[in-house]
Amino acid sequence: MIRAHSVEAVRAAEAAAMARLPEGELMSRAAHGLAEVAAARLADVEGTTVVGLVGAGDNGGDTLYAVAQLAESGFASAAVLVPSAGRSGVHAAGLRAAESAGALVHVAAEDPEDAVEAVAEAALVLDGIVGIGGRPGLRPEAARLVDAIDDDAWVIAVDLASGLDPAGESGEDDAVWADETVTFGTPKPVHLLPAGEAATGRLTVVDIGIEVDDVPAAVERLTWDDVTTLWPVPGRGDDKYSRGVLGVVAGSEAYPGAAVLCTTAAAEAGVGMLRYVGTPTPVGLVHQAVPEAVVGEGRVQAWVVGPGLDTDADDERAREQLDAARAALGSDLPVVVDAGGLALVEGRRGAPTVLTPHAGELARLLTRLEGRSAGTDDGTQGGSGATADRDRGERPVTGPARGAETTADDVKADPLGHARRLAALTGATVLLKGATTLVVTEGEPVRSQADAPSWLATAGAGDVLSGVIGALLASGLAPHDAASLGALVHGVAADRASGGGPLRALAVAHGLRPTVRDLLARGRSAPG
Numbered sequence: 010m011i012r013a014h015s016v017e018a019v020r021a022a023e024a025a026a027m028a029r030l031p032e033g034e035l036m037s038r039a040a041h042g043l044a045e046v047a048a049a050r051l052a053d054v055e056g057t058t059v060v061g062l063v064g065a066g067d068n069g070g071d072t073l074y075a076v077a078q079l080a081e082s083g084f085a086s087a088a089v090l091v092p093s094a095g096r097s098g099v100h101a102a103g104l105r106a107a108e109s110a111g112a113l114v115h116v117a118a119e120d121p122e123d124a125v126e127a128v129a130e131a132a133l134v135l136d137g138i139v140g141i142g143g144r145p146g147l148r149p150e151a152a153r154l155v156d157a158i159d160d161d162a163w164v165i166a167v168d169l170a171s172g173l174d175p176a177g178e179s180g181e182d183d184a185v186w187a188d189e190t191v192t193f194g195t196p197k198p199v200h201l202l203p204a205g206e207a208a209t210g211r212l213t214v215v216d217i218g219i220e221v222d223d224v225p226a227a228v229e230r231l232t233w234d235d236v237t238t239l240w241p242v243p244g245r246g247d248d249k250y251s252r253g254v255l256g257v258v259a260g261s262e263a264y265p266g267a268a269v270l271c272t273t274a275a276a277e278a279g280v281g282m283l284r285y286v287g288t289p290t291p292v293g294l295v296h297q298a299v300p301e302a303v304v305g306e307g308r309v310q311a312w313v314v315g316p317g318l319d320t321d322a323d324d325e326r327a328r329e330q331l332d333a334a335r336a337a338l339g340s341d342l343p344v345v346v347d348a349g350g351l352a353l354v355e356g357r358r359g360a361p362t363v364l365t366p367h368a369g370e371l372a373r374l375l376t377r378l379e380g381r382s383a384g385t386d387d388g389t390q391g392g393s394g395a396t397a398d399r400d401r402g403e404r405p406v407t408g409p410a411r412g413a414e415t416t417a418d419d420v421k422a423d424p425l426g427h428a429r430r431l432a433a434l435t436g437a438t439v440l441l442k443g444a445t446t447l448v449v450t451e452g453e454p455v456r457s458q459a460d461a462p463s464w465l466a467t468a469g470a471g472d473v474l475s476g477v478i479g480a481l482l483a484s485g486l487a488p489h490d491a492a493s494l495g496a497l498v499h500g501v502a503a504d505r506a507s508g509g510g511p512l513r514a515l516a517v518a519h520g521l522r523p524t525v526r527d528l529l530a531r532g533r534s535a536p537g
């Protein structure tokens with residue numbers, strides 16, 4: 010698992026390490042690791058010129074020492090000092106080290122044109138303007154230097170791309186766009202969250218000896234190794250029931266294919282047994298595509314409610330199906346709620362719940378539920394499983410006034426904030442789909458998965474995802490693990506099925522079985 014820590018946690022761990030190490034040791038380790046990566050990339054791009062953009066804080070200090078090491082290694086090295094205070098504004102010992110190693114120093118405040126020219130000529134740029142002490146955005150004088158970076162230059166962000174919010178909470182257009190980030194000790198939230206991930210590029214963590222293993226993470230990302238630990242593997246004593254039965258209420262006369270995609274995915278993910286509840290057309294299709302599925306209601310350990318569900322349909326069979334959907338939501342069983350099912354969510358359930366909206370669905374659900382909690386409704390889900398109510402244990406939800414409309418654009422501008430709002434309002438695990446998929450559960454570190462190719466942005470992919478998560482919930486995984494592990498395996502299956510080319514949802518579903526098999530085999534063959 011990749012774990013990112015908050016700025017506060019990093020500062021505390023750094024302070025503890027500094028107390029037992031000689032002065033300057035941490036910065037020296039950081040700069041050394043940075044210079045090694047830079048030297049390797051210069052060899053890759055067959056470049057010889059490196060420029061460090063140097064800001065006022067210790068991020069600039071790291072950069073000055075790295076420039077010094079690169080100058081000593083024979084690269085044509087220069088430091089461009091960004092702050093308006095000039096030479097006196099940057100890390101003094103770092104500046105001395107760079108100069109005595111033979112690096113050129115350009116002072117932007119004294120000769121802006123000369124500084125711009127130096128930046129433009131570099132084959133490799135180290136962005137040391139600001140690190141974890143930075144406020145989001147770039148000042149105009151810094152932005153001018155960043156604009157001067159050659160399109161072909163390789164840009165390494167020191168600790169994080171300057172201009173980004175280290176916490177990754179607010180998006181920022183005015184930031185360095187790095188090919189690569191070299192960070193120190195542990196990743197920071199911005200490296201894994203949608204707000205910063207694209208500008209971060211490839212991420213390398215340099216070990217500088219700070220200890221964060223026992224410190225709770227702010228953001229986590231599951232990796233392939235976690236599949237071995239988390240995936241439910243049957244034992245000798247298991248049977249189909251003990252492994253978990255999944256009930257699927259999906260598909261409709263309008264959208265029958267969703268039922269096929271969802272049940273196929275659950276079967277391919279290796280669910281113990283599958284029950285399907287639907288209207289005649291999808292029932293016929295599911296019979297053909299997934300002969301393993303049993304049609305009709307019965308005992309299950311978890312439900313998927315909603316892919317392709319038509320909540321406006323009004324014939325008898327559709328009404329029966331919607332009754333089954335509402336009963337599942339009202340039960341005390343774990344439920345994955347997707348697509349059409351989201352329209353049936355009335356508030357908190359008293360049982361494990363995973364909501365899997367995309368940005369537009371999340372916006373509609375928030376608008377409806379926040380409007381409701383502004384009114385007279387008590388905001389609880391009806392049925393036997395509903396235990397929580399609005400006055401009990403619900404944290405105050407931050408955001409616009411209750412009842413205000415939330416749009417898909419609002420959600421895209423702040424995906425994490427909105428996913429948190431929905432999680433707080435419903436008590437559910439919220440999986441917000443996107444290029445980076447977020448999984449938010451109150452009281453848990455946010456999980457962020459970015460395993461899928463862009464080709465996965467295709468109709469039906471969500472139906473497949475809900476089937477995988479449902480299979481994992483039925484086997485007893487907690488919602489947070491089921492949702493994030495489901496997103497990981499779905500993304501890897503998509504990547505393999507795509508192979509760099511077009512993708513269809515059914516291919517992702519059919520790719521699940523070999524993907525899980527290979528990820529588990531990989532774990533078995535790993536040393537130790």
Ligand SMILES: NC(=O)C1=CN([C@@H]2O[C@H](COP(=O)(O)OP(=O)(O)OC[C@H]3O[C@@H](n4cnc5c(N)ncnc54)[C@H](O)[C@@H]3O)[C@@H](O)[C@H]2O)[C@@H](O)CC1
Nearest residue numbers: 023035036039065066067068139140141142143144146168
């Ligand atoms: N604390 C430690 O033990 C270590 C810190 N390290 C480095 O130190 C960095 C943190 O250093 P600092 O706390 O000095 O903070 P930074 O170097 O991140 O930046 C703080 C300085 O930048 C200015 N600033 C803030 N936002 C700005 C903006 N948007 N535009 C321009 N200037 C802005 C501030 O006024 C302040 O002078 C880390 O990111 C890392 O690179 C490493 O050397 C490893 C050890």
Ligand SMILES: [K+]
Nearest residue numbers: 136139167169
């Ligand atoms: K930086």
